[in-house]
Amino acid sequence: DAGVTQSPTHLIKTRGQQVTLRCSPKSGHDTVSWYQQALGQGPQFIFQYYEEEERQRGNFPDRFSGHQFPNYSSELNVNALLLGDSALYLCASSLLRGHSPLHFGNGTRLTVT
Amino acid sequence: AQSVTQLDSQVPVFEEAPVELRCNYSSSVSVYLFWYVQYPNQGLQLLLKYLSGSTLVKGINGFEAEFNKSQTSFHLRKPSVHISDTAEYFCAHGGATNKLIFGTGTLLAVQP
Numbered sequence: 001d002a003g004v005t006q007s008p009t010h011l012i013k014t015r016g017q018q019v020t021l022r023c024s025p026k027s028g029h030d031t032v033s034w035y036q037q038a039l040g041q042g043p044q045f046i047f048q049y050y051e052e053e054e055r056q057r058g059n060f061p062d063r064f065s066g067h068q069f070p071n072y073s074s075e076l077n078v079n080a081l082l083l084g085d086s087a088l089y090l091c092a093s094s095l096l097r098g099h100s101p102l103h104f105g106n107g108t109r110l111t112v113t
Numbered sequence: 114a115q116s117v118t119q120l121d122s123q124v125p126v127f128e129e130a131p132v133e134l135r136c137n138y139s140s141s142v143s144v145y146l147f148w149y150v151q152y153p154n155q156g157l158q159l160l161l162k163y164l165s166g167s168t169l170v171k172g173i174n175g176f177e178a179e180f181n182k183s184q185t186s187f188h189l190r191k192p193s194v195h196i197s198d199t200a201e202y203f204c205a206h207g208g209a210t211n212k213l214i215f216g217t218g219t220l221l222a223v224q225p
Contacts (some may be wrong), residue, residue, distance in 0.1 A: 004156070031211065042117075042203050042215035043157070056212050090156055094211055099145050099164045102213060104156035 004105035006091050012111045013081050021076040021108045025093030029105065032074040033102065034066060036089040043090055049074055052098050078110075086112045115139050117206045119130070119216035122217055126194055127224050134189040134219045136204030145207040146187040151218075160202075163187060166188045199223045 035043035045058035049068035092102035149157040161172025
């Protein structure tokens with residue numbers, strides 16, 4: 001049973017560019033959440049998708065957007081990249097109910113130069 | 114707003130010694146608490162969770178945690194650590210919507 005898979009594993013972009021990160025949830029999960037983990041910090045919640053809609057959003061600007069597809073996979077898009085967007089981006093899948101533990105992928109390491 | 118405080122950024126300990134990693138959370142109506150471990154260049158792996166019931170929760174790899182409502186704490190313990198336990202440990206607090214608030218992490222550094 002495959003867990004959460006993310007692609008690519010590493011990415012280098014230039015300031016001002018746009019990036020798309022991809023995530024496939026664990027089999028049986030219907031909810032995908034995205035987190036940003038800056039170096040030396042804990043993960044910060046970006047947003048959560050369920051039934052192809054954004055259900056919750058953290059304190060991130062509109063440059064961060066996402067999408068969920070009918071097969072529950074998800075994309076995270078970041079426009080107009082800033083140096084401060086350099087981080088590990090983690091995708092987590094779960095069921096929607098509150099006590100359903102999150103299962104994390106290994107993340108995408110984004111470096112903005 | 115919910116918050117999680119991990120009081121120690123780094124905990125050095127010798128192999129086979131006991132360890133406690135401390136975590137305090139802000140009080141909330143719905144209290145779901147989690148400990149995750151992160152090995153280098155990897156995602157987060159669930160160690161254990163508290164949803165309700167017994168305040169002593171047992172997890173994987175010999176870890177356990179105790180939920181203390183009066184002290185709003187959820188400290189992680191292991192009676193005897195191994196070199197392979199060296200990793201970053203994150204405490205997290207979730208509510209009804211399954212959005213997790215993470216602490217800043219504690220690096221457990223096990224020395225031979």
